[in-house]
Amino acid sequence: MVDHQLDQSVSHTPQAQLSSDVDPSLADASDVAKALHVDPAVGLSTQEARRRKEQFGPNQLASAPPIPKWKKFLAQFRDPLVYLLLVATAISLVAWFIERANAQPGSSTEALPFDAIVIVMILIVNAVLGYIQEARAEQAVAALASMTAPQTSVLRDGKVMRIDTSDVVPGDILVLGEGDSVSADGRLIAAASLRIAEASLTGESVPVAKKPDMLDSAKALGDRTNMVFNGTSVTQGTGRAIVTGTGMDTQVGKIADMLSQTDDEQTPLQKEMAHVSKVLGIAVCIIAVVVLAALAFMEGFHGIDDIIESLLLAVSLAVAAVPEGLAAILTVVLALGVQRMAKHHAIVKKLSSVETLGSASVICSDKTGTLTRNEMTVERVVTPSGEVQLTGTGYAPEGRMIAVGAADGDLEVPADIRAEVYATLGAGALANDGELREGDKPGTWDIVGDPTEVSLIVAARKTKTDRRFENFQRVGEVPFTSERKRMSIVAKDNADSGKLTVFAKGAPDVLLGYCTRIAVGGAVRPITEGDRQEILHQVERLSNEAYRTLGEAYRPLDTASIAEVPGMVSNAAGEVMDIADQSDALERDMIWTGMVGIIDPPRTEVRDSVAEAHRAGIRTVMITGDHPLTAARIASDLGIIEQGGKALTGDQLDAMSQQEFDKATSEVSVYARVAPEHKLKIVDSLQRQGNIVAMTGDGVNDAPAVKTADIGVAMGITGTEVTKESAKMILADDNFSTIVAAVREGRGIFDNIRKFLRYLLSSNVGEVFTVFFGVVLAGFLGITQPGAAGVTVPLLATQLLWINLLTDAAPALAMGVDPQTEDVMNRKPRKLTDRVIDRSMWGDIVFIGVIMAAVTLIGMDMHLSGGLFTDRSVNAIGHDAQMVEARTMGFTILVFAQLFNALASRSARQSAFVGLFSNGWLWGAIALSVVLQLAVIYLPFLNTAFGTTPLSGGAWLECIGLAAIVLVASELRKLVLRTVERGKKSVK
Template identity: 40%
Template sequence: MGAAHMQEYYRGKTEERGRNVLEDEEKKSWAESFLEQLNDPLIFILFVAAAISLLLREYGDMAIILAVVLLNATVGVIQEGKAKKSLEVLKQMTSPHALLLEGDEVRQIPAADLIPGDLVVLEAGCQVPADLVLTEAVNLKIEESALTGESVPVNKDTAQNRMAYMSTNVTYGRGVGRVSAIGMDTEIGKIAGMLKAAKVELTPLQKRLADLGKILGTVSVFLCVLLFGMAILQKRDVGEMLITAISLAVAAVPEGLPAIVTMVLALSVSRMVKANAIVKRLPSVETLGCVSVVCSDKTGTLTQNRMTVKKCYVNGRVHAVKELHPAGDRYFLQGFSLCNDASLHGGERRGDPTELALLDMAAAFGIQRETLEDTMPRIDEIAFDSERKRMTTLHETLDGRISFTKGSPDEILERCRYVWSNGKTAAFSAAAREQAKRGLAEMTEAGLRVLAIGMHPKAAQMEESGLTFLGMAGMEDPVRPEAAEAVEQFARAGVRTIMITGDRADTALAIARQLGIAERRDECVTGEEMERMDEQMLAARISRTRVFAHVSPEHKVRIVSACKKNGEIVAMTGDGVNDAPSLKSADVGIAMGMAGTDVARNAADMVLADDNFATIAGAIAQGRSIYENIRKSVLFLLSSNFGEIITMLAAVAMGLVSPLKSSHILWINLITDSLPALALGVDVEEQKDYMNRPPRHRDESLFAGGGWGCTCFYGLLIAGISMLAFLQVPVGMIEGAGMTLTLPHLQAVLKDVQVLARAQTYAFTVLGMAQLFHAVGMRDVETSVFCMNHLENRLMLAAFVVGIGLQLMVTEVPYFVQLFGTCRLTALEWTKLLGLAAMPLLAHELLVLFSCAGEVKDALRLQGED
């Protein structure tokens, strides 16, 4: 079988052999995603409560519980779907093609259709579509930063450096290669395969909520056992106490919490999408709020991945580029333009980044290579060679021939006998040569990549000796302006920025100084130094390290692991395939959407659609705000539910009938565990500056900073006023009858069905409305409600009004009065009950007042000491 027929045969077997694509993460079905949303301890507790309600034929209770569970799961599935669609759009934007060589014909095909043995043409500007063994290479340079992290293109040939790797970019020259590996068999595919072995850890919020679920589950079981014990001791009806126990179990579990958390995260994700950040996993938004270290790839993330000439050495000293003179320095500008194979023609940038930078420099002074070659055409050349470290071009002019030689400063200086200075030629004296070397040292110490240029003004043929030294150009990959601002913002927020790069230490440290990341050499560790460290040594050193230079993909994973070993919560940014394992191992992996590879985007938790590093600072602030809002919602829900539990337990312990029916508790939870809790979860709180605070610790409890005290205080207060409301009716009856207020008399009066119904209505009404007032104060426990901007949170206003309206409905609308077993109330009764229900808000104001008074007292004391 001929070669052509063999290739056609194998191409027909593509489905059997596998296509030239990297495997995505296994896609979950809708059902799998839905079931995953239900895998939560709080959800399990609610299922148990629903099952018990079904056994007792409390169908309304069961319906409410299941509706909350289904809402929570549906929101989570929808949000995951939105994130996947956004990522698919990004993926389609970067779908590569290949130039297939068949005989003398070249045709373009999708890169996914390549098979081993195909011949592929490479040219400047294209992406390598598979792993190739080069069979031809003419001045071929390939930028492999996506694979190795090195920002400088690599010279390729057909002898020693003959491999071209999938997803790398051709920056210069041309070549032909035979496909040696496709898809997951490529070098990049092997790195992608490493990601499947990475363990996905729970986020801090997921851990805290899981712990809370276990606590609430334990509390529910304990309450049920306690109540049954009381029923036996008090010789009560066991069936009645079972219903009461279920009511308490439901009260102990804030059934709205999973839905609230999911909806808060989903709404926050939607806001972040508008700010060009696509979140793949909802909890990752909150995790950003406790990030203490941002490990960032340098090339293309902190820098623009576009070389720019920053300094020049001409006329015996180092100049800024803008100080060049088109007339006096014309040979310097012409030489770098003509001894150059890059192109800016028609606005299209093609070629080596360093050569493009030289063309940009000349173009800033009106010198265009294409125009210049009309009067100074190239007639011969010696191409750049990695061993020679220089290239030479020969040009025809009206005054004769002239040659330019560009390359390594050491190579060019060695071949120069003269120097062009201030518009004339002079002998290149030892002093002038030494001065040039000092200029070279000054630029290299600043982290610049330096190229030198020399000329032979009367070259009869190609000459690379006896040259006239024209000068040197120092280039750098400029930092992103927004990156420097973000690093400064991170520092104020107590977040360390660690820069990770494949570049040399001096180059990396120079960039780090510009960004404000590091200043001293001892803040930098190289890959070679890392090799000599074990895990313990690296973890000890990393706390004072800000830059890692000349590192490999394996080093990046070790860096993330060392940070996590020290208790840090790590965000890792990157765009290349070499970043993918560390993106996966970090607490939050952040990939670049435009310049990033598919592998990096698949590994990340969040994708920046605009590749703007500063977007991360906004995401961290958003994450901190989200956590505080979720914490407020949790404390509000638990303190409210704690109030319900204490109310029920106190009445049962006194031997009284239950002050609340199970339907009352579910109704209160419906109006307070939904809109008010959600309003707290999406609170704006513009007055809070979260980026001027240190990040919270990984193990910090939801109840840290006085959370338990807040829960217990408001829970006891709500229980107290609810019991007070419940006892108002029987106490009034006893006092009206002139009887002594005793427990037996209370028990006897409450046996009257009408008295009990009105007493329960009082308790039901106060308990529901007290939680609404409590929600308003929980917006900010340190600020008076009179100082809050309530228009910032219109949802809270709506929740309060709707809650009062719903509570009014169950006592005034005949159908609901009969359904809930309540009594209609007079305007005077409503006034009294509203005043009683407002006690949590009054307590909030008193606590704020005492806190402010204490702060003033401390300030005056400190002023007196001064």
């Protein structure tokens, strides 16, 4: 129904309008156009379209209103760990009030509750960082969404143009073609063999034939044959429609679930990280309870102060041990990685697909345009009397015909062969939906449509054939489909009383079956079995030379009306029914004229990419509709198969049982003459074998296979909107090498995720072990003096929180953009069942955590009396001052140990000194952390807040020396692991 808004769209103009309660399917198309104030031949003006968009809004389904920034900021505090910190703040305030209330006159009591103030400040800083990280992630995702925004062809200012679907407005003229998604509801004004899949709206599985005729009565949605609806897709033919409803005023808008009711689904990686955080949080809470029990058992609580201080330590320990910024960091790293991919022409639509990309084990690729240049060129024309070669390459219509094997200009092509060449190229240029246009720059040419079809137009212009057929005008079409493998048009000759002729092109072996005659030497005679065998022999020969072959044929109808063709069915009014359904009446008794050999040279960079994929354990599979010999030749040239390798055809696949099919797909890497259902079966078979499959596609018939694949890849240039919507990734340059580059980038991103996970978790485990063993071994280390009363902890709660803030954010983010290692494509694909944090990584995390805790506690011991390593006198400065110095040492050692750990965590096996300075962002993050730590130690007001004291030069040497042991220990562990791995390889 035309929405009531449309009556208001141009109410200032005194034109007739369609009543809001009238169904446009029951109105004449011209009346709908008048009501919407649009000329169907011109479309809206750009200015009017802009005005209507301002009035009616973008062509989008309604979504939840944007969340205010203040709510997003407050959401940073909605976390169980933050709640723990708030509890810690409350405990700290209670302790301060109790101390103030019980303080004796003249005693030294803190004027301000510094612990509580610091915790609140850290909470705010943490929230600001989280907010900034989320905002950046949202910006990155929004930029990605704009790259993948669907587009629609419309008629505006008398020109067909591509616009974002969201810019479509009521009154626009939609220009529909095969593979397009319908972007709005509309009333058809023209249609040619138009069929639209409406299963998403009506549940009807069979595509619906559409015509612009006005309906005689109100129909159900699925029977409104003169209407098109938002969310459906064109499976065949062409058409034009006036937009009658956009956004929420479409049929799909009326039944769509509001986006506000749909929660964003977490990626598998995010789910695993949530699981890790949960497990780690539970473990740390248990440790915190153990620490409290150990304090109570070993030292006892001598007052409310001891209880409060112990609770504060336990809570802060639980918070400090869990990397609460992990989710935000993960999102930012994924989003930045996806943006890097986009710069290299690989547009990944969902962040979650990055994980899958790095795991790809099979890439199923179409040949034309992906493995080859998609610069189709007709080089050979084979007719019944001979063969010629056409010079010139690409789409510039410059060249001539010469006899095969002759030097250019040495030998004229005989007249009878020339006539056959003209007939062959003429049929191919007429039975054609392509278009060749001169570009904006002189000497450049733009193509519209299929490159193979355009190559026939180019060949016709080279030989001036187009001039011989300029009097023919198309009046009907039987479209090409992958099942039919041929296309026919009906054209009338305006120079010959408007008589009709059928012109056809298609796969030679298919088209030959519809031919009963052959044109030889200017005469037409019945085709013989010998002729058929000779033609098939020529097809095989050209295919062996890597040419794609297309046969051409025609049939004079000797009538000026399609209705007069024998076998054609008309309706009661005498109008011919859709000729696409009556192809048998037209495509029979045809005359074979010849065939062309078309070559599409392989992309020079693809061979290297195939080899790189092979080194990475990724198998490349070619799936094409071309002849098997052509497919095998191109595949062998690219290194997909060995020289002399074979290709399986769709017919051969149909004859196999499922067991035989699975065996074939595990061994064969080239498939030719396949239909869309074969692509889907191949993907399913490879997935049953445990492969992670990437599948490329461009046509609407490729959409099911692309959607089923683990990584559906759509062509950005030649791909249809339906395929792009089904895909997880879009190639902006339609190049196979871009897929391999995207896999490489995906592996690098996943490696970086593992790097910062190793760093964050090992650093936090180090903090936990430091506090735990510091409490358990307090008496041995001199942290608790003999006979002392009360609780003495190794590090203060504020110090632990500062370490968590200082070392979690900047270094982890910097590691997320670490350059790829050289071996990223020299290992087998990761299985999706493999854990992100496996046993080996957990071993590394615990090992580094233990070392970190050991060096921290040793550094503290060296500055305490009664310790294991030193017995420093307490008389000079007193135990309290000595404890402050020791804590400052442990505090600083732990910070620097984590910074050294950032360098060590960049690889589980490779030395940290390989590419040590390749990541400038990491060194910047380390420098920032060092500066902030110096401020905490040397600024007096921060000394008070964090319980620190300035350190001497000798103390700094001790701090850096002990912290560096973390890096040394990591290097020794890596050396042992590399040695063991080399030993295993040598044994094999």
